[in-house]
Amino acid sequence: MATSLSENIRINKSIRFTLLLIPGLFVFLFYSLTFKYHLFFKEQITLFIYSPEYLLSYFNKPGGLASLAGDFFTQFFYLKTAGPLLITLIFYINWVLFYKVINPYFSSEKNLIWFILILPLTESLMHYHIGYTITHSLSLILTLLIFIISRRILSSRQKQFLFPLFILFGYLISGGTIVLYFIFQVFEFLRQKSIHYIANILALIFVIFIPVILRSYFLVTIEEAYLYPFNKLIYLLPSALSTIYIILNLIWPDKILSLRSSVIISSIILIIVIWKDRPDFNREKLLSLSCEGYFGNWNKVLHLSAEYKLENQLASYFTNIALAKYNALPAHLLEYYQPFAESLFLPLGRQSGWLNIFSSNEAYYQIGDMNLTQHSAHLGLIFSPYNRSSRMVKRLAETNMIIGEKEAALRYLGMLDKTLFHHQWAQKRIGMIHNRQIISKELLDKQSFLPQADTLRKGEDNLSGLRLLANSNPDNQSAIDYLLCYHLLNKDLQSFKEDFEKYFTFNRQLPRLYGEALLIILYQQKASTEEISQYFLPSSLMKEFVEYTEAYSKSNGQLSNLSNQYRYTYWFFYHFAQKSKE
Amino acid sequence: MKNLFILISAMVLLNACNETIKVKETYSSAPDLYPDYNGVTIPFNIAPLNFKVNDEYSKIDVVLESKSESLHIQQNEFADIPVDSWKELLNSSKGDSIRITVSVQKNNAWYAYQPFYIHVCEDAVDDYLAYRLIAPGYEVYSKMGIYQRSLQDFEQDAIYENTLVQGSCVNCHSFKQGSAKDMSMHIRGKLGGTVLLTNNKMEVLKTKTDSTLSKFVYPYWHPSGNYIAYTLNDTHQVFHSSNNKRVEVFDNASDVIVYDINKNEIIKCEALMSDSVFETFPSFSPDGKTLYFCSAKMEVMPMEYTKVHYNLCSIGFDPESGTFSNKVDTLFRAADIGKSVTFPRPSPDGKYLMFTLVDYGNFSIWHKEADLYLLNTETNQVRSINEVNSDDTESYHSWSTNSKWFVFSSRRLDGLYTRPFIAHIDNEGKVGKPFLLPQQNISHYDDLLFSYNIPEFITEKVNIDIPELEKKLEGEKKQVGIRQ
Structure with missing residues (x-):
């Protein structure tokens, strides 16, 4: 009988333990399967350098310890499963901590751990926001820890005395979440019915004035002083939900009912918030293109782009770079969504989102425009959410290696050398600088594309840049294709024809796209047969053009009648593609 | 919090025992240092010149000796000299040199270098240096700020950071003869304005008027504190395509005006607002009776940008009436030698005028050939300050209040980020070897992705009341008028 009872207890324990693993498994799988690029990208927009002064700089803002530790852990997101694992670990830590905080209020409830599940779950769901980082998680964890530790080790009288000091200490290490500590502590005094008004008022004054004084x-700003490192109110949702449990407990005599109500109210709030601010799976797709490009998996970029079929400027931008990598830009350009020439170069300005600014160097790098690559990478660096980015520092190092600025390149490589996961990358390139024999082919190719002449151009004047590159190096096919496609996407056929005649060499097969465009302009200019023959246009293409024009005339300009057969032709694009008013 | 960490680190370091070394071999040369402090001239009130040797080693042993004091330190990565001991050493070495002997440990054996010397000057340098830290991002801006650094130690704090006003840029900080109580700076953006501190009283000005070209741009204070000369610029930015040049900023038009602080009005002068000439970079002579500026014949921009050559000019100014003389003098005809002058800065004692010389234009900060030049106001002789110039950019510069030191920004370390160097000039006009602004941690410059921009000496700390500034930026700004 006794054996059976203990076996039952053991079985119950293992069932309970297994049950506890299920939510963590959910969190892990959620991030592993749906947000892996998103998490990887978070590493890319941080830079954690093992340098004392750099580390001390984290203490220039409130919540210094949370920020420092947050970036320390974020660097592990570089590893494939480390991100989901860390978030899962944080989920369990939060679960335990929230339990410890709330347990005294509902000590009679055996299943409390399950009733408060929604709190750590909400916190872990916050990570699907690109701006929510491990720093935010740690800020919350540190605050909960301060509260739990002060509750355990201090007597009520000591707490009242040290309450304000804990607030100051907490503000310096965990930032704005220390308000939560204050709220918890006041609730604690209410629960213990040991309210010391002077201590509480003093603490309240501290909570209100410490951020104002230290700002x-x-x-x-005033707002940042109270919230830092939380830059969005929604990120404080887990903290807010936890207070619901305690408030209901304190005001409701029926503890069981108050607990169940807390769960219901919290769940409803969470559902509403998630509904209003849903996970952005499209952004995950965009980041997948960006990250695969970063690893040089451009074939995968094309594969993913074809799979996603996103009608998005950034998706088209990365797709076009991938096509150019395989010298296939004109061959497949119109198979993808093209919001005119803005899918070739991302406009830079105050209205551009930071993700666009961050990505804008990639096209310049592809065509070999190193000055604008460098400019865009600098902007990407300072416009990334925390003004730090391992990816941009790498790009700056590469760019300076290409243009022969050895000292500048070594400077960036020196920074990367002091990181955990980019150290080897940096070492390899430092080796290349000291020994040109081992320099990579990619860098050598880019060096051969460097323009010899100097001109001035505005940042947004991509045409001048492309023409200069084409002039400098006739073998720079990426630049020539970008130039010709730039005209085509802008429907500027006259410029296309002029630049085609100047830069296109017939030692490569005439891309059908160019042939289609040439036929339009030659037709518009009523070119003679002799003139047309100079372009080596295939007779089959000319025949198709005649068929298209007939079909177009018959369709009365109706898009639907032509889309099946001609939707990927330049003729179709020329006739029907329209810029959205936006 | 930061200071607490520094304190703990310092205590740990100070408690470390210095091992007595037995030198296995003595090299025949002095060590190759970073930063290069070998033979530099420093003021007696400067922060410790921490350094490392450009070599692989596990420990560094440094003995610093004056005639009466000596200091021995031994550390792992670099020589981190305690501030208090350093101060004592400098005070005992005024007008003399410090002999520094460096040894490094490699594979458990010590190797000594030949000693090198640092010259300690009796002339003090101002207590603080103000500068802007800005990423080289050119046209759009994210994080930047104006900071002040104590030169006697390593403490830096922010005067203003642009994160306080979303989407803003902060630039052109300027002080009245090093006074932290009299400052001008511009905050650009939606809530922007020109922030003016006069004897610590703050005002925010709205400086664009219907009859002037632009808002106020490059400033220079009149020594009386009653006027500030500003430029008005129609500025544009373009990019070079060649590898060794990056960016060019040029004016399509530019004028110089003087702002009368007390009367809140702009004083115009036809000679400084010509339609056929670019005028820029004003500065007042120490007696306040002359306004120096740069002037170039207008060209079609940007096509003819390499033809723009600024001469160094001056015009008389009467501080009593706030009026100009009719005659413009050309002090240095840079255009005649195919060069261009930027940033003329007179020394407070009036003996010299320092300026930057470039091949063309006025954006010397991105010109590799930019060098510093010195005009002797008594002899009118101009010379290149070879003692401080390098193969890379030397551009913005400013004088200490006692005219014995000047700080300048240079890209010599990596060709990309400007760093502040300080040099001494003696009574005979002899310039000492410059030293890089010392930092507690020698990797400071390696890990910093911001340039030091517009370094200016100040005699004390600037204290801007941030809440008041925010309130003034959000409120109605004081519109400047035009003197009729």
Whole structure:
């Protein structure tokens, strides 16, 4: 009988343990399967350098320890499963901590751990926001820890005395979440019915005034002073939900009912919030293109792009770079969504989103425009959410290697050398700088594309840049295709014809796209047969053009009648593609 | 918090025992240092010149000796000299040199270098240096700020960071003869304005008027504190395509005006607002009776940008009436030698005028050939300051209040980020070897992705009341008028 009872207990324990693993498994799988690029990208927009001064710089803002530790852990997102694992680990830590905080209020409830599941779950779901980082998680964890530790080790009287000091300490290490500590502590005094008004008022004054007083030192706005490192109110949702449990407990005599109500209310709020601010799976797709490109998997970029069929400027931008990598830009350009020439170069300006600014160097790098690559990479660096980016520092290092600025390249490589996961990459390139024999082919190719002449051009004047590159090196097919496609996407056929005649060499097969465009302009200019023959246009293409024009005339300009047969032709694009008013 | 960490680190370092070394071999040369402090001239009130040797080693042993004091330190990565001991050493070495003997440990054996010397000057340098830290991002801006650094130690704090006003840029900080109580700076953006501190009283000005070209741009304070000369510029930015040049900023038009602080009005002068000439970079002579500026014949921009050559000019100014003389003098005809002058800065004692010389244009900060030049105001002789110039850019510069030191920005370390160097000039006009602004951690410059921009000496800390500034930026700004 006794054996059977203990076996039952053991079985119950293992069932309970297994049950506890299920939510963590859900969190892990959610991030592993749906947000892996998103997490990887978070590493790319941070840079964690093992340098004392760099590390101390984290303390220039409130919540210094949370920020430092947050970036330390974020660097592990570089590894494939480390991100989901870390978030899962944080999920369990939060679960335990929230349990410890709330347990005294509902000590009679055996299944409390399950009733509060929604709190750590909400926190882990916050990570699907690109701006929510491990720093935010740690800020919350540190605050909960401060509260739990102070509750355990201090007597009520000591707590009242040290309450304000804990707030100051907490603000410096965990930032704005220290308000939560204050709220918890006041609730604690209410629960214990040991309210010491002077201590509470003093603490309240501290909570209100510490951020205001210290903001001149930290140079943050009033809003930031109270929220830092939380830059969006929604990120404080887990903290807000946890207070619901305690408030209902304190005001509702029936503890069981208050607990169940807390769960219901929290769940409803969470569902509404998620509904309003849904996970952005499209952004995950965009980041997948960006990240696969970063690893040089351009074939995968094309594969993913074809699979996603996104009608998105950034998706087209990465797709076009991938096509150019395989010298296939004109061959497949119109098989993908093309929002005119803005899918070739991303406009830079105050209205551009940071993700566009961050990505804008990639096209310049592809065509060999190193000055604008460098400019865009600098902008990408300072416009990334925390003004730090391992990816941009790498790009700056590469760019300076290509243009022969050895000292500048070594400077960036020196920074990467002091990181955990980019150290080897940097070492390899430092080796290349010291020994040109081992320099990579990609860098050598880019070096051969460097323009010899100097001109001035505006940042947004991509045409001048492309023409200069084409002039400097007739073998720079990427630049020539970008130039010709730029005209075609802008429907500027006259410029296309002029640049085609100037830069296109017939030692490569005439891409059908160019042939289609030439036929339009030659037709518009009523070119003679002799003139047309100079372009080596295939007779089959000319025949198709005649058929298209007939079909177009018959269709009365109706898009649907032509789309099946001609939707990927330039003729179709020329006639029907329209810029959206936006 | 940061200071607490520094304190703990310092205590740990100070508690470390210095091992007595037995030198296995003594090299025949002095060590190759980073930063290069070998033979530099420093003021007696400068922060410790921490350094490392450009070599692989596990420990570094440094003995610093004056005639009466000596200091021995031994550390792992670099020589991190304690501030207090360093101060004592400098005070005992005024007008003399410090002899520094460096040894490094490699594979458990010590190797000594030949000693090198640092010259300690009796002339003090101002207590603080103000500068902008800005990423080389050119046209759009994210994070930047104006900071002040104590030159006697390593403490830096922010005067203003642009994160306080979303989407803003902060630039052109300027002080009245090093006074932290009299400052001008521009905040650009939606809530922007020109922030003016006069004897610590803050005002935010709206400086664009219907009859002037632009808002106020490059400033220079009149020594009386009653006026500030500003430029008005129609500025554009373009990019070079060649590898060794990056960016060019040019004016399609530019004028110089003087702002009368007390009367809140712009004083115009026809000679400084010509339609056929670009005028820029004003500065007042120490007696306040002369306004120096740069002037170039207008060209079609940007096509003819390499033809724009600025001469160094001056015009008389009467501080009593706030009026100009009719005659413009050309002090240095740079155009005649195919060069262009930027940033003329007179020394406070009036003996010299320092400027930057480039091949063309006015954006010397991105010109590799940019060098510093010195005009002797008594002899009118001009010379290149070879003692401080390098193969890379030397551009913005400013004088200490005692005219004995000047700080300049240079890209010599990596060709990309400007760093502040300080040099001494003696009574005979002899310039000492410059030294890089010392930092506690020698990897400071390696890990910093921001340039030091417009370094200016100040005699004390600037104290801007941030809440007041925010309130003024959000409120109605004071519109400047035009003197009729």
